[in-house]
Amino acid sequence: MEYELVCGLETHIELSTKTKVFCGCSTAFGGEPNTHCCPVCLGLPGSLPKLNRQAVEYTILAGLALGCEISPISHMDRKNYCYPDLPKAYQISQYDTPLCHDGEVKLSNGRVIRIERIHLEEDAGKLIHESGRTLVDYNRCGVPLIEIVTKPDFRSVEEAREYLELMQLTMRYLGISDCKMQEGSLRSDVNISLRPKGSEQLGIRTEIKNMNSFTFMERAIAYEIRRQAAILDAGQCVQQETLRFLPEENRTEPMRSKEDAQDYRFFPEPDLCAVMVPAGEIERLRAKLPELPQAKQNRYQQQFGLSEEEARLLTRYRKIAEYFEAVISHIQTPKNAANCILGQIFRRLKTEDDKERAEIPVSPDALAELIGLLESKKLRIDLLKKTLETMLDTGKGCMELLSQEDLAGISPEQLESLCRQAIDENPKAVQDFRSGKEKALKALLGAVMRQCRGRADAAETEKFLRKML
Amino acid sequence: MSVIRCLHSLMQNRKISPQELTEHFLKMVLEENPRLNACITIADKTSRKQAEEAAKRFEKGSDTQFTGLPVLLKDNLCVQGLPATCASRMLADFVPVYDAAVWEQLHANGAVLLGKTNMDEFAMGSSSETSFFGPVRNPRNEALSPGGSSGGSAAAVAGGLAVCALGSDTGGSVRQPAALCGITGLKPTYGAVSRWGLIAYASSLDQIGPIALCAEDAAFLLDGISTKDPRDDTSRGLAPTASLLREPVTGKRAAIVREMMEGVSLPVQKAIEDTVRRLHSLGISVTEVSVPALRYTASAYYIIACAEASSNLARYDGLRYGHRSKNPAASFHEFVCRNRQEGFGEEVRRRIVMGTYVLSAGHHEQYYQKARRIQALLRRELLAALEQADILLSPVCPVPDIPAGKTLADPVSVYQTDLCTVAANLSGLPALSTPSAIWENGHPVGIQLMARPFADGDLLQTAYWLESTGTRPPYPKSIQVLMDGKEEF
Numbered sequence: 001m002e003y004e005l006v007c008g009l010e011t012h013i014e015l016s017t018k019t020k021v022f023c024g025c026s027t028a029f030g031g032e033p034n035t036h037c038c039p040v041c042l043g044l045p046g047s048l049p050k051l052n053r054q055a056v057e058y059t060i061l062a063g064l065a066l067g068c069e070i071s072p073i074s075h076m077d078r079k080n081y082c083y084p085d086l087p088k089a090y091q092i093s094q095y096d097t098p099l100c101h102d103g104e105v106k107l108s109n110g111r112v113i114r115i116e117r118i119h120l121e122e123d124a125g126k127l128i129h130e131s132g133r134t135l136v137d138y139n140r141c142g143v144p145l146i147e148i149v150t151k152p153d154f155r156s157v158e159e160a161r162e163y164l165e166l167m168q169l170t171m172r173y174l175g176i177s178d179c180k181m182q183e184g185s186l187r188s189d190v191n192i193s194l195r196p197k198g199s200e201q202l203g204i205r206t207e208i209k210n211m212n213s214f215t216f217m218e219r220a221i222a223y224e225i226r227r228q229a230a231i232l233d234a235g236q237c238v239q240q241e242t243l244r245f246l247p248e249e250n251r252t253e254p255m256r257s258k259e260d261a262q263d264y265r266f267f268p269e270p271d272l273c274a275v276m277v278p279a280g281e282i283e284r285l286r287a288k289l290p291e292l293p294q295a296k297q298n299r300y301q302q303q304f305g306l307s308e309e310e311a312r313l314l315t316r317y318r319k320i321a322e323y324f325e326a327v328i329s330h331i332q333t334p335k336n337a338a339n340c341i342l343g344q345i346f347r348r349l350k351t352e353d354d355k356e357r358a359e360i361p362v363s364p365d366a367l368a369e370l371i372g373l374l375e376s377k378k379l380r381i382d383l384l385k386k387t388l389e390t391m392l393d394t395g396k397g398c399m400e401l402l403s404q405e406d407l408a409g410i411s412p413e414q415l416e417s418l419c420r421q422a423i424d425e426n427p428k429a430v431q432d433f434r435s436g437k438e439k440a441l442k443a444l445l446g447a448v449m450r451q452c453r454g455r456a457d458a459a460e461t462e463k464f465l466r467k468m469l
Numbered sequence: 470m471s472v473i474r475c476l477h478s479l480m481q482n483r484k485i486s487p488q489e490l491t492e493h494f495l496k497m498v499l500e501e502n503p504r505l506n507a508c509i510t511i512a513d514k515t516s517r518k519q520a521e522e523a524a525k526r527f528e529k530g531s532d533t534q535f536t537g538l539p540v541l542l543k544d545n546l547c548v549q550g551l552p553a554t555c556a557s558r559m560l561a562d563f564v565p566v567y568d569a570a571v572w573e574q575l576h577a578n579g580a581v582l583l584g585k586t587n588m589d590e591f592a593m594g595s596s597s598e599t600s601f602f603g604p605v606r607n608p609r610n611e612a613l614s615p616g617g618s619s620g621g622s623a624a625a626v627a628g629g630l631a632v633c634a635l636g637s638d639t640g641g642s643v644r645q646p647a648a649l650c651g652i653t654g655l656k657p658t659y660g661a662v663s664r665w666g667l668i669a670y671a672s673s674l675d676q677i678g679p680i681a682l683c684a685e686d687a688a689f690l691l692d693g694i695s696t697k698d699p700r701d702d703t704s705r706g707l708a709p710t711a712s713l714l715r716e717p718v719t720g721k722r723a724a725i726v727r728e729m730m731e732g733v734s735l736p737v738q739k740a741i742e743d744t745v746r747r748l749h750s751l752g753i754s755v756t757e758v759s760v761p762a763l764r765y766t767a768s769a770y771y772i773i774a775c776a777e778a779s780s781n782l783a784r785y786d787g788l789r790y791g792h793r794s795k796n797p798a799a800s801f802h803e804f805v806c807r808n809r810q811e812g813f814g815e816e817v818r819r820r821i822v823m824g825t826y827v828l829s830a831g832h833h834e835q836y837y838q839k840a841r842r843i844q845a846l847l848r849r850e851l852l853a854a855l856e857q858a859d860i861l862l863s864p865v866c867p868v869p870d871i872p873a874g875k876t877l878a879d880p881v882s883v884y885q886t887d888l889c890t891v892a893a894n895l896s897g898l899p900a901l902s903t904p905s906a907i908w909e910n911g912h913p914v915g916i917q918l919m920a921r922p923f924a925d926g927d928l929l930q931t932a933y934w935l936e937s938t939g940t941r942p943p944y945p946k947s948i949q950v951l952m953d954g955k956e957e958f
Contacts, residue, residue, distance in 0.1 A: 039567055043784050045555075045668040046547040046565060048701050080780050080828070084801055089783030136788075265828035267837060270673035270777055272702050 003194040003229050006202060007154035007221065011167055013146050013177045014123060014185035015058045021122050021144035022049030022092065029183050033128075033137035041142035043088030048271050051076070055144040056099065056275060058176040059120045060285050062146055063100025065170050065292055066115050070282050074099050076120075076269040081262055084136055085125040093121035093147075095266040099275065106294070107162050114151040121145050152191060152202065157221045161214055164188060169293045172356065173318045187212045192224045194232060203228075204238045208245050208252055220245040224252055296321060304334035313342055319358035326364030327371070336371045344388045361395040362388070370398040380455055415448075415456055419464045422447040433469060441465060470936070471685040472632050472944065473538060475952050480527055480537050485951070487523035487537030491516050491581050494539040497630045497947045498583055505606045507615075507625040509544045510552055510585040519581040526579050535693055536579030541634040543622050544585040545592055546677070547666035548572050551582075555668050556600035557590045559785050559792045559812030569666025570701065571635055571677050571694040578693060583631050586621030590814045591782065592642055592670040594618050595883055596871055599816040604873065608945075609651060609912040614871040616646030622680045623650040627912075629945025633681040633690050639670045640770055641865070641890025643678040644902035648865035648915025651904050651942050653687045653932065654680045656890075658922045659897035660705035661691075663698030671777035672703075674770075674894040682944055684903065684932035685714055691925060710926035714933040719752030721931070723918075724858035728763035729889045733867040740905035740914040741864060747906070747938045748862070753931070755862065758854040762847040763892060769847070770891035771884055772827045772840035779824030785812060848896040852921070855898075860931055861919040863889050865902045869909040893919055901928040906940045913942050 020027055023040035039047040063070050074097035078090040103115035125141040127134050148167065154160045168179040168186055179186040188211045193203035206224060211217040223245075228238050242261075243252040291299070293315045300311035315321050320341065327337040345362075349355045370388060373379035379387070379402070390401050422444045423430055432440035441462065448461050479485045495513050502508050516539070523537035542548065545555045547565035554560045568576065576582070589599040597605035597620025605620040607613040608628030615624040619636025623646035626634050636643040638656035647654025656678045667677055679690035688711040697706035725741065733741075745755045787793040787808030794811050798804035813821070827836035854861060866886055893900035899920055904913035920927045944952065 039565075042789065044565065044567075044790075045553065045560065045563065045784075046567070046569060046666040048665055050700060050702055078780050080783060082783060082786065082802075082805060084786075084788055087784060087789060089786065090780050263830045265780070265825065265830075265833075267776060267780070267828055267833075270671075270703075271669075 001233060002197045003225075003232065004197045004199070005155055005157075005221075005225055006152045006193045006195055006205075007160055008150045008152035008191040009148075009154070009160060009163065010150075010189040010191070011148045011164065012187050012189075013062075013148065013167070013171055013179060015055055015144040015146060016175070016177050017052055017054045017058065017144055019052060020142035021052045021055045021120070022142055025142065027143045029185070031139050033135070033139060036139040037141070041087075042138060049092060049269075051272055051275065052144065055120055056277070057285060058144070058174075059099045059118060059146050060277060060282065061174050061176055061289065062148070062171065063103060063118050064282070064286050064289055065174055066100070066103040066105055066118070066148070068100035068103030068115060068118060070100055070277055071097055072277050072279070073097070073274050074277075075274045076272045077266045078269050079121075080265045083124070084134070085127050085138075085141070087125070087138060087141060091122055091124065092269050092272070094119035099277070105163065105166060107159055107166075109159070111153070111155070111159065113153045113159070113163055116149045116151050118146055118148045121147060152193070152205075157218050160190070160221060161218055164214060164217065166293070169316065173290055173293055175318075178356075181212045181214070184212055188217060190217060190221060192221060192228070193238070194225065194228045203232075204240050206238065206241055206243050206252075208243045209255060211245065216245055216247050219247070219250055220252060223250060227252065290318070304328070304338070306335065306338055310338050310342060313346075314338060317355045317358060320355060323358055323360060323364055327368050330365065330368035331371045332375055333371065336374060337367065340367060340371065340388055344385060344392060348392060360392075362391045366391065366397050373398065373402075377457070380449075380457075382449075383455065414452075415461060415464055416468075418448050418451050418456070419444075419461065419468055421451065422465070423468060430469065470683055470941070471689065472682050472948055472952065473534060473686045473689045476538065476632065477532075477534055477536070479951070481532065487520040487527065487581065488517070490537055490951075491520035491539055491583070493947065493951070494583055494631055497628075498625075501608070501628055501630055504611070505608055505624050505628055505630070506603050507587055507605055507621040507628065507630060508541065508584040509554055509556060509587050509600075509602050509621070512551055512582055512584045515551070516581050516583050519576075519579075523579045523581060533578040534689055535575055537581060538579075538633075539581045539583050539631050540575060541583050541586050541622055541625050541631040542569075542572060543588055543619050543634070543636045545588065545637055545668040545670075546572060546585075546635060547668065548582065548585070551585060553585070553668060554601070555591045556588045556602055557813065557817065558601045559809075560668075561601065561792065563790050565666070567666060569677075570663035570696065570698045572666065574694055574696065586619070586625055586634060588621050589618035589642075590817050591668075591778070592618040592637055592639055593778070593816050593820050595641070595645055595887060596873075597621060597624075597646065598874065599814050601814060606873070607650060607912075610910050612873055613910060614649065614873045614875075616649035616866075616871065618642040618646075619654075619680060620646045623647050623652060623654065626650070626680050626682060627652050627945065629947030632948070633679060633686050635677055635690070635694070636680050637667055637670070638676055638678050638894065639674045639774060640887050640894050643680060644865050644890050644900060644915070644917060645887075647680055648902045648904075648917075649871065649912070651912035651915070652680065652682055653684055653901070653903050654678060655687050655691060655901045655925065655928065656893055656899065657691060657695065657707065657925050658899040659894075660703050661695045661707040661899070661923065661925060663696055663701040663704040665698055665700040669777075669781040671774040672781060673777060674774055676894070682948065683941055684929045684936055685711065687901075688714055688926070688929040688933075691929070705923075707923060707925060710929050713926040714930050716930060717752075718931055718934045721753045721860060721927075722756070722858045723748050723753050723860040723862050723931075724756045724758040724854065726763070726854070726861050726863045727757050727759045728761065729863035733864050734869060736869040736907060736909040736914050737864045737867060740869075740907040740916050741862065743906050744862060744916050744935065747935055747940065750938060751934050753860070756858065758857055758861065760847070760850045760854055760892075762843060762850045763888065765843045766847055766892050766895060767885055767888045769840040769843035770887065770895055771823070772836050773844060773895070775820045775824030776828050776837050777824070779821045779828065782813075782817070782821055785809065787812065844895045847892060851892065851896045851898060851919070855919075855921045859920065859924075859927060863917045863919070865889055865915040865917045869914045889917055897922055899923070899925040899928055901932055903932040903935060904940055904942055906938075913940070
């Protein structure tokens with residue numbers, strides 16, 4: 001039978017506040033084990049949590065960016081379970097009153113993914129298994145997390161991936177998380193069920209926990225689709241269970257079934273007062289929202305005539321987009337700026353991290369100055385490229401690197417003499433051209449350009465060459 | 470009348486030094502503790518050091534009301550470097566690295582900590598008999614329980630081992646032992662005092678309160694510990710109370726809570742009647758109010774308190790600190806089970822199981838949610854009653870005494886005796902226990918006063934004026950010898 005995928009994501013994102021969500025400890029990743037800890041995040045007897053307001057603001061920003069409604073009053077709850085990485089034996093989370101709810105995001109294929117809720121909670125510590133023993137590192141304990149829960153609206157692996165990438169991009173734009181999957185600051189649980197194509201009913205679902213790579217998530221969903229389809233085709237029922245994905249074996253395996261599902265015994269956290277978000281604060285935060293990647297991409301395409309791919313690449317990293325916008329505020333031709341950034345500059349930002357940080361040795365002003373020379377026809381395009389490379393190497397400004405001669409342009413007399421020289425030195429090309437080979441002109445053109453280091457105007461030169469031939 | 474003011478004046482006038490005062494009470498503690506078992510830790514070394522520092526402050530003139538004042542803290546309050554056992558095997562070796570906010574404040578004012586007092590394990594109980602360190606005895610009558618859970622603090626103050634003490638009150642744990650030991654105990658408005666450093670039993674109900682020999686001492690102590698603490702989100706602080714006490718009370722309105730009088734014993738009945746006469750003589754009118762939700766209050770209290778306790782105590786797994794079983798375990802699960810089985814006493818285990826049950830899927834609505842609704846209803850009704858009256862009058866406990874060694878046999882009937890006290894915790898209201906003029910088995914029967922939120926001062930003021938009619942019992946001998954002839958305080 002042909003099945004339709006019904007999939008929802010629960011995405012955990014670590015917020016990049018300086019301090020933890022209920023105490024003043026650092027949230028920095030890494031660090032000697034158990035050095036970013038205090039009585040509060042270790043849950044020592046007599047200690048009390050205090051809510052980090054910055055974490056609340058970040059959660060609201062995420063909610064606003066995803067079109068959510070913000071709860072004016074919500075509260076924290078305790079989620080009780082016993083595990084060695086959880087020193088209080090409960091996680092402070094939100095159960096029935098998430099800070100944000102009922103939002104949506106639109107995918108590139110036009111489909112809308114509904115966001116059910118976004119709530120704020122604390123991360124747990126980390127277990128380290130080594131040489132037959134287990135050690136606990138509580139540094140991560142109490143790092144603020146948001147959980148973004150979608151409705152089961154994904155119908156393909158590609159949609160799920162696009163959504164997750166969009167989450168990563170959006171949170172980075174908001175500056176509320178670095179969303180580094182390899183460091184676990186973005187991870188997702190995937191709920192999957194299948195139903196006969198055309199059916200409106202929901203099938204029995206499984207949940208794959210803790211996907212921390214885009215590729216693994218794609219592979220896990222693809223595997224789970226095959227696995228569930230085979231079960232359904234055999235006329236059997238899918239078991240509701242929690243799974244983990246084994247990337248080496250490219251398959252999922254059960255962690256626990258519905259029967260031994262945890263009972264978290266949620267109840268309101270009595271150590272914390274209700275979280276109040278006055279309307280004024282929501283509006284203040286809304287005003288702080290940056291232009292988001294999707295909107296920016298559309299604007300770049302429409303306003304600057306960039307291609308979809310160019311616009312997508314430029315908006316993929318907030319700092320790159322900021323750089324681009326700083327450059328074009330001084331010039332007339334955004335397309336030239338896009339070419340420089342996506343060409344020479346991108347080549348040097350090798351990793352995702354490099355692009356994210358966008359540490360570019362040439363200031364936006366300096367690049368604008370260079371492009372300005374091109375716009376005023378003082379500089380030819382290939383000399384521009386060469387100069388830009390040198391600027392990137394040395395950090396020097398273009399006026400330092402270009403000689404008077406470079407910028408002087410070519411007089412008609414000089415051009416005529418250069419053309420004469422090219423014709424004299426390339427008899428073969430001249431002959432070819434005269435016998436009707438249009439292409440041969442390009443060789444002559446190239447010879448002229450080489451001679452003058454690209455300062456000549458190509459159209460002008462071609463006109464000269466034709467006349468002389 | 471105020472012991473605290475008298476001793477401060479004696480020290481200021483160099484009639485007695487802080488060191489002498491500390492030695493005087495340390496001697497009492499060392500002599501009396503074997504009989505009363507009121508203290509778990511006797512901090513004689515640190516208290517001598519603190520007494521010396523106090524003496525320096527008197528020399529410099531930087532002394533405060535509390536400088537050199539010997540106090541005791543219940544053993545669920547953290548003091549850096551001293552064990553905080555909660556009277557449990559689980560925390561027998563737990564030494565916190567931080568001070569409770571209340572001790573920070575008293576310490577900063579120069580108080581001298583004599584030690585940490587015995588209690589019901591994790592403050593769960595009404596008799597101070599569930600302690601891992603053995604039961605506390607009532608100093609006025611050893612055949613009686615001193616009440617609980619702050620029984621060690623109450624017994625120590627009533628027995629003259631310290632001038633005053635702090636207890637914690639989740640369902641009556643300050644007021645009931647104060648009543649059974651014939652002294653004064655206050656559960657402040659929820660939020661008046663920071664809970665930072667109080668090892669939690671039921672966080673939404675826990676409040677630290679003073680146990681003292683008179684209303685004015687209790688007021689001084691309350692003023693010394695109430696604060697809005699940035700570390701405790703639920704703390705609000707409280708305006709000073711001691712300065713209000715001598716203001717006239719004429720014209721205030723009191724009301725007896727009808728439901729709290731149901732089934733009370735005769736001595737308690739007499740104590741209330743006598744108090745009504747005294748209130749009249751002070752110009753306070755007394756009427757009656759009804760608070761129907763009280764019928765369900767004891768059940769609601771135990772559900773909410775146990776629910777929170779099951780969560781608060783879940784952290785004691787023996788992994789990072791706390792009792793660790795000597796028996797090897799095959800899994801983490803087994804390790805935790807063994808440590809907890811051995812580390813917790815019967816009453817604590819009972820409440821953890823009960824609390825876990827009422828929060829579990831399928832029972833949450835039936836028990837926990839319903840209890841929360843009763844709590845909201847009770848609060849509304851009590852606040853409405855406090856529109857008609859400034860002070861609500863009731864017994865602390867329906868019986869004047871709890872015989873020693875009887876409580877663990879029948880927990881439910883013991884839970885029922887908490888009806889009068891748990892209402893204040895469920896509704897957040899301040900409540901005070903003060904001795905009446907009626908004595909039974911060698912001690913005065915306590916009565917309870919309740920007031921509007923943050924009207925703690927009204928309670929202390931009313932208690933102060935009741936004392937002025939002659940209800941206050943004589944001070945312990947160890948206090949009397951110091952105050953000889955100085956009743957004007």
